[in-house]
Amino acid sequence: MFQRLVKFACLMVVSILVVSFLAGCSDSGGTEATTTVSVDSGSATTVATAPAEKTTVRIGWSESPQAGMNPFLARNEGDYMYLGLMYEPMLMPMRDGTLKPWLASSWEYNDTDGSWTFKLDEKATWSDGQPVTADDVKFTFDTAYKYDFALGSSTKAFVESVDVVDPKTVNFKMAKPLAAFATLAGGTLIMPKHIWSTVGAVDTYENPTPVGSGPFLFKEYKAREYMIATKSPTYWHGPAKVDEVVIQVFSNPEAEIMALKAGELDIMPDLSGSESLIPTLLTDSNVKVLIDRWPHIFYLAPNYRIPPLDNKDFRKAMDIAIDKKAIISDALAGYAEAPLMGYVPPVVTEWADQSLLWRGLDMTEEARLAEANTILDGLGYTKGSDGIRVGKDGKKLEFTIRCITYPSYVRASEMIKNDLAKIGIKISVEVSDPETLYGGIIYSGERTKDWQLLVHGSTMNPDPDNFAREYAPDPPNPWDNGPAFGWTSPELQALLQASRSEMDPVKRKEMVTEAQGMFADELVVMSIAHRVHPAAHRTDRFTGWDPAPIYYGAMVHPLGSIINLTAITPK
Amino acid sequence: MSAYWLARRLLTSALVLFSAVAINFAIPRLMPGNPVDRLTGGVKLSAEARDALIRRFGLDRSLWEQYWRYITHAVRGDFGLSFTYYPKSVASAIMDALPWTLLVLVTSLVLQVAIGYLLGATAAWRAGTKTDSTLQTMSMVMLSVPLFWVAMVMFYIFSFRLGWFPFGGAYTIGATYDGFLDHLSDIARHAFLPIVSLTIAQYATFQIILRNTMVGVIRKPYILTAESKGISTGRLKHRHAARNALLPMVTFLGLSLAMIVGGSVYIETVFSYPGIGKLIYDAVLSRDYPLLQGCFFVFALVVVLGNLVVDIVYLYLDPRIRLQ
Numbered sequence: 001m002f003q004r005l006v007k008f009a010c011l012m013v014v015s016i017l018v019v020s021f022l023a024g025c026s027d028s029g030g031t032e033a034t035t036t037v038s039v040d041s042g043s044a045t046t047v048a049t050a051p052a053e054k055t056t057v058r059i060g061w062s063e064s065p066q067a068g069m070n071p072f073l074a075r076n077e078g079d080y081m082y083l084g085l086m087y088e089p090m091l092m093p094m095r096d097g098t099l100k101p102w103l104a105s106s107w108e109y110n111d112t113d114g115s116w117t118f119k120l121d122e123k124a125t126w127s128d129g130q131p132v133t134a135d136d137v138k139f140t141f142d143t144a145y146k147y148d149f150a151l152g153s154s155t156k157a158f159v160e161s162v163d164v165v166d167p168k169t170v171n172f173k174m175a176k177p178l179a180a181f182a183t184l185a186g187g188t189l190i191m192p193k194h195i196w197s198t199v200g201a202v203d204t205y206e207n208p209t210p211v212g213s214g215p216f217l218f219k220e221y222k223a224r225e226y227m228i229a230t231k232s233p234t235y236w237h238g239p240a241k242v243d244e245v246v247i248q249v250f251s252n253p254e255a256e257i258m259a260l261k262a263g264e265l266d267i268m269p270d271l272s273g274s275e276s277l278i279p280t281l282l283t284d285s286n287v288k289v290l291i292d293r294w295p296h297i298f299y300l301a302p303n304y305r306i307p308p309l310d311n312k313d314f315r316k317a318m319d320i321a322i323d324k325k326a327i328i329s330d331a332l333a334g335y336a337e338a339p340l341m342g343y344v345p346p347v348v349t350e351w352a353d354q355s356l357l358w359r360g361l362d363m364t365e366e367a368r369l370a371e372a373n374t375i376l377d378g379l380g381y382t383k384g385s386d387g388i389r390v391g392k393d394g395k396k397l398e399f400t401i402r403c404i405t406y407p408s409y410v411r412a413s414e415m416i417k418n419d420l421a422k423i424g425i426k427i428s429v430e431v432s433d434p435e436t437l438y439g440g441i442i443y444s445g446e447r448t449k450d451w452q453l454l455v456h457g458s459t460m461n462p463d464p465d466n467f468a469r470e471y472a473p474d475p476p477n478p479w480d481n482g483p484a485f486g487w488t489s490p491e492l493q494a495l496l497q498a499s500r501s502e503m504d505p506v507k508r509k510e511m512v513t514e515a516q517g518m519f520a521d522e523l524v525v526m527s528i529a530h531r532v533h534p535a536a537h538r539t540d541r542f543t544g545w546d547p548a549p550i551y552y553g554a555m556v557h558p559l560g561s562i563i564n565l566t567a568i569t570p571k
Numbered sequence: 572m573s574a575y576w577l578a579r580r581l582l583t584s585a586l587v588l589f590s591a592v593a594i595n596f597a598i599p600r601l602m603p604g605n606p607v608d609r610l611t612g613g614v615k616l617s618a619e620a621r622d623a624l625i626r627r628f629g630l631d632r633s634l635w636e637q638y639w640r641y642i643t644h645a646v647r648g649d650f651g652l653s654f655t656y657y658p659k660s661v662a663s664a665i666m667d668a669l670p671w672t673l674l675v676l677v678t679s680l681v682l683q684v685a686i687g688y689l690l691g692a693t694a695a696w697r698a699g700t701k702t703d704s705t706l707q708t709m710s711m712v713m714l715s716v717p718l719f720w721v722a723m724v725m726f727y728i729f730s731f732r733l734g735w736f737p738f739g740g741a742y743t744i745g746a747t748y749d750g751f752l753d754h755l756s757d758i759a760r761h762a763f764l765p766i767v768s769l770t771i772a773q774y775a776t777f778q779i780i781l782r783n784t785m786v787g788v789i790r791k792p793y794i795l796t797a798e799s800k801g802i803s804t805g806r807l808k809h810r811h812a813a814r815n816a817l818l819p820m821v822t823f824l825g826l827s828l829a830m831i832v833g834g835s836v837y838i839e840t841v842f843s844y845p846g847i848g849k850l851i852y853d854a855v856l857s858r859d860y861p862l863l864q865g866c867f868f869v870f871a872l873v874v875v876l877g878n879l880v881v882d883i884v885y886l887y888l889d890p891r892i893r894l895q
Contacts, residue, residue, distance in 0.1 A: 056745075063853070066655060073657065075614050148623030153616040203627060204658040223656050223667070224853070225845050226744045250739055251843040254723070258731040259738035435604035435858050443608060469615065479608070480615055 054243035055570040057542065060256040060265045061247050064223045069207040071189045072143065072196075075150035081269070083189065085229045085245060085565070086127075086212035090118050090137065091186030095295055097350025097462040099182055103132055103190055103213065107182055109503065116172040116181055117165070123236040126192050128211050134170035138162045139193035141172075141185070147203050154184045154469075177501040179508050180465030215240045215566050225249055240566040242542070253277060260287060260536060267537040267545070273406050275333035278534060286540045291335065292533040293347040295462050298336065300401070300416060300526040301454040304486035308391070309399075309452065313375055315523040320360050321372035321423045322416055328529050331411035336529035342516025343471075345530045348462040351509065353516045358527065372423045381424070389424035398426040402441070403455040404434045412528065413455045427453075445478025448486060457531065464512045465500055471524065472496035485525070492518045544568040580882060584875045591871035592645050596638050599855075599863040606630070606654050606858035628654055641864065650865035655857045661865035665847060669869065671741045672835050672846035674762055679769040680831060684824065686770065687777025691820075692813045694778065695785035707782070710775035718772040718834050722841035725768045736764050739843030765838045773827075773834060780823050785816035817888055825881035828874045 065082040067073035074083055090104035101107075104118040124132035141162045144152030160175040172185065192211055199205040210218040215237065216229035226248045231240040248265070250256040253274040259265045261284050271278060271289070281287045300322070302309035309315065328336045340346050342356040360368050381389035381397060389397040401416060403409040410431055417427035432441075441447045442454060458481075460466040471482040472493035478484055482493070492515060499511040537545050544567045610624050625631050629640070629651075644651060650661035694706040730736045737743070741761050748754040788794065789812050797811050835848030843849075847866060854862040 064656075066657070068656060068659065070658075075611060075616075148617075148620045150611065150614055150616055150620055150624075153614075153620035156619065157617060204652075206658060220745070222845075223659060223664070224849070225740060228745055244745075246744055248739070248744060249843065251840040251849055255726065255738055255841065255843055258727070262731060262734060262738065264738050433604070433856065435606070435609060435856065436602070438604075439606070439608035439858070440604035444605070475618070477615075477618055477621075479611075479621070 055241075055542075056244040056246055057242050057267070057565065057568065058265045059245065059247045060250050060259060060268045062250060062253070062256075062270070064221075064225070064227070064249050068223065069210050069218065069221055070202075070205055071191060071207075071210075071212075072147070072149050072151060072202050074189065080189075082227050082247060083210075083212075084214070085216040086210050086214040086218055087189040087191065088213050089187045089189055090120070091182065093183045093187045093462060095293070095347055095462055097348050099186060104186065107186065109182070111503070114174045114177055114503075116174070116185070118170050118172075118186070120168045120170070121236070122168065124213055125234070125236050126211055126213050127217050127232050127234070128192075129234070130192065130194060131167075132190065132192075132213050133167045134164040135167070136190055136193045137170040138164050139197060140188065140191045143191075143196065143202055144188070149203075151188055154465075155181060155188075159185075177503055178465070179500060179502055179505075180461075180463040183461070183463040184465065216245055219244075235566075237566065241569045242565065245565060257281065257536075260538065263538065263540075265538075266541055267535070269535045271534040271536055272335075272531060273408065275335045275408065275534060278333065278335075278536075281536050286538050287536055288539050288545070289534055289536045290545070292535060293337070294459065294531055294533040295345045295348050296457060296459045296531045296533070297339075297343060297345055297527055298332070298412070298457045298529045298531050299339075299455075300528060301456055301481070301485050302525070303449070303452050303454070304488075305449050306399075306452050308379070310486075311379070312522055313379060315526065317372040317375035317379075317423065318420060318425065319523055319526040320363075320368045320375075322360075322419045322526065322528065323365060323368075324358060324360065324528050327412050327415050331408050331415055332529055332531060333408070335534050336531045339527035339529050340516075341520035341523070341527050343460075343467055343519050343525070343527065344464055344512070344516055345460065347530070348464075350462070351464050351512055353513050353520075356516060356520045369422055376423060383424045387421070387424055388426045396426065397424060398428075399452045400428050400430050401453040401455055402430045402432065402437055402451050404437055405431055409455050409457070416455070443479040443484050445483075454485075455528075464515075467512070467515070468496040468500050471519075481525075487524055489518075489522060489524070492522065492524075540571070542568040542570055580879060584879055587875050588868075588871060591875075592642065592868055595864045595867040595871070596641050598867060599858065599860045600634075602855070602858060604858055606860065609857045609859075610654055628652075628657070645864070645868070650868070651861040653854075653862045654859040655853060655862060661861045664850060664862060665865050665869055668845055668847040668850045671762075671844060672832075672839070672848060674758075675765045675769060675838065675844065675846065676831060676835060678762070679766045679773070680824075682766070682770040683774040683777055683831075684820075686774045687820070688781055688813070690774075691778040691781030692785060692808060694782040695789060695812070695816070696808050698782075698786050698789070703782075706778065710778045713771060713775040714779075716772065718769070719837040719841060721772045722765070722768040722838055725764050725771075726841055729764060737761055741845055761844070765842045765844050768841075769831075769834055769838050773831060776823060776827065777820055781813065781816055781820045784819045785812055788812050788816045791815075814888070818885070821881055821884055821888065825878040828877040829870070832870050832873055 061078065061081060063078050065074070065079040066076060067079040067083065069083070071083045071087045074080060088103050090102060091107065092100040092102045094100055101121070103120055103124050105121040107116065107118045109116055118137065120132055120134060120137070126132060141152060141159070145156045145159070148156070155178065158174055158176050158178040158181065160173045163171045163173060165171050172181070174181070178184070190213070195211050196202060213236065215232055215235040217232045219228040219230050221227045226246060229245045231243050233239050250259065254277065256265065256268055257274070257277050257280065260268050261281065278289055281289055302315060304310040324339060328334065328338065337346055338361055339358045340352055340354065340356045341358055342353045344352040346352050346354060376389060380392045384390050384396070391397070401413045403413045410429070413429045417429055420427050441450050470480050471487070473480040473482065474497055476483040482488070495511055495515050495518070499508055499515060502508040502511055545564065606628070607621065607625060607630065610628060611621060616624070629637060632640070641651070648662065652658050653661050653664050656664050690706050690710070694703045697703050730738050737760065742757050746757060748757065794807065794812055797807055802811070832848070835846055836852050838844065839846045839849035840852060847869065850862065851866045854866060
């Protein structure tokens, strides 16, 4: 009997496999409602005929939104990638630090009472035809503040009340001044009050049929798999030229790249971390790799609780010894810019002090190493017989660099290890997953001495308020860089904190410039590079792909932004 | 098989499951790191917003409180809300993923057993010949090759180079179907490579076990007796020899369930297949405690039930055990 069972099971399974194999080799298996050019099934040269004439842009991404379809829960770039198709902010923060009007056509700061007023665009409407009103803005912020959502986290402490002046005008009465308010509040997604006020508990509402003001309408969403959105024919900026957007989740970048090359995807908005795979894309004439400048900083951070890392001259020696050009070309595969030492990345042209370029760029390796060795000699560190320097207390200069598992981070750490070995500092590299390293150690507030050096990367909001919050948070939080690194500098921190509430833009710029200079002089962190953001798209189906210089709340993927998706045209 | 035996067996299984539920609470929390940073999405929040997130996910409660809540809800099948896919429930996330994993695992398991049986029986029957050594070599090679490598190679050749199969997912996104068979064929097409990859990578052990056991069985006197009675080769090979060599293979089947389920993580990652293996992988990275607890429970359930089935199959295979 067992044998009969085995035979029957084999027969069933083999039948299924034969059927699926034949199906795989044929044009059957569902008809994709996609464009006229598809290589979904059959051989790569087969063109499947689709009954519909609609055009679909297919975007590859690595995860589904943590917020699901509830924009109140949005808190990272992935969330905004999806939700940004349907929901919009009042203003679009641009990567260079400027602001572009969006749902709000204008905004102004009142010098007298310190309040901010936003006037909404008359044309702005929700997808159900209702106008976007000041009530919607008030409701969004009141709800975000009530639930302490991430959406309102950066502004809640500064806002006393949100008031409706008239149907299209909303006023924010400030409890205390915040210079970056227009950027932070302006970049917040706005939700329709007439929908959300009826749902009960906002934080547990899954929002199965999103109503937004954006250029696309929700069609379908499957967590961990995909989202489909169709163009809104009544979008108040004018309908997009593509009919549909599909964001598909891929578990690994290699599969995503192969899908792009085979024509199953139109764009991969994020190749960072996968730079080593870019050469395979460059060989394909139908694929274009775009390099997008990024407000990113890649650096080596010291733990100030571990001497002599708290010694400025010691850090200078380490910094000048590191071959940053080699790290950029090797570990970062050339996809990075030379570092500005003042923390604010060069792409943020509105604020960055471009004169703070790392001085080691123009020096030879011999000169850099000689300078580093001179500094360490002057500090009293002598080389032992094993080549490792020893301090006057007899302690060897041995440290551990910790980094996360990204290949570029690991490679950079190894290169720093080799560079510092040349000046007698012994380094070992310890690799951990992000949650273990960041959540468990660096930003835990507990294991403050369980690390010494950290290779890290941050993407910052182009407004330098981000810079100030990271290094001079008030009150101090263990998850902000300054407290996490054990760094304090009363003068610089006071300057950064003051810049947050300086409403005179000229004065504020002076303060931020001065702060960058001090930051560079102190070498609070050793900036290594500013990574650029590679993305890839196909050229055979759509035109009009250009990296939109947008930085949109926490969303940092311009090629997936609504500006781009409304601009591209089918060929 | 007596009712008493079955009742005892079910009770044991229930106790094992309950222990698994209890232990599953501790396992995710033993991992270094915490879910808070993942919950914040890497964004630096204000203290109030961070605390609100922690409260929303129940992480502000003491461990004992969390444990009590978990146990009292788990016995009702309620594993809470996922951190990663909030406010989706863990049960919902698992039920979305489980059918896809079952499709791949069950199909692959049947194939692994079938191929292992056929090749193992052939190798044993032709022990010492070129056929035997060829099959043994093949199985050794397949045992040495990592599962994810097999999957990547299959993916590269059949999806990318030949374009015969899709690049990911369990079905064609946004497709419209001309009936049930069309739908089934689309699902089969997406499942084909995951199933075949898992089968190729994991059939070899079944083959080796059966082959080695059967070689010993073939030498038994009753085989010679049966042969001399004129029983056909096929009947002799399968009904008399292989049948009596199946027990170790069935034993391994029960033991391998956990391994096979673990293999789903690799397969689903390579093929972007939305099953429970990938769900676990994402949950581990996110420190999604409720989701991990629920997934581990499902795994424990699969292994316990699988072993129960194996025990019952044993009874049918070996009458001596039935009599005991």
